[in-house]
Amino acid sequence: MSAGNLRKNIAIGDLVEIVEKHNQRSGDLTEGLVRRILTKAPQHPHGIKVMLDTGEVGRVKNIIEETDDL
Numbered sequence: 001m002s003a004g005n006l007r008k009n010i011a012i013g014d015l016v017e018i019v020e021k022h023n024q025r026s027g028d029l030t031e032g033l034v035r036r037i038l039t040k041a042p043q044h045p046h047g048i049k050v051m052l053d054t055g056e057v058g059r060v061k062n063i064i065e066e067t068d069d070l
Helices: none
Strands: 015-020 030-037 051-052 058-064
Touching: 030 058
Parallel strands: none
Antiparallel strands: 015 030, 015 058, 030 051, 051 058
């Protein structure tokens, strides 16, 4: 199970890549910051559903580790 499948690994403000419903077949990913966590269950086999700060909704595929080396 990947990190995006567990609710405890995702926090508001995290930088993530999601797949939106209309992109599930193509697998196109959208990057953004988590505004809301929509899945109530502690885990989900297809990824935790979130809303990004841009209003886009999808399931988390990757959590992007932010680095502080500028």
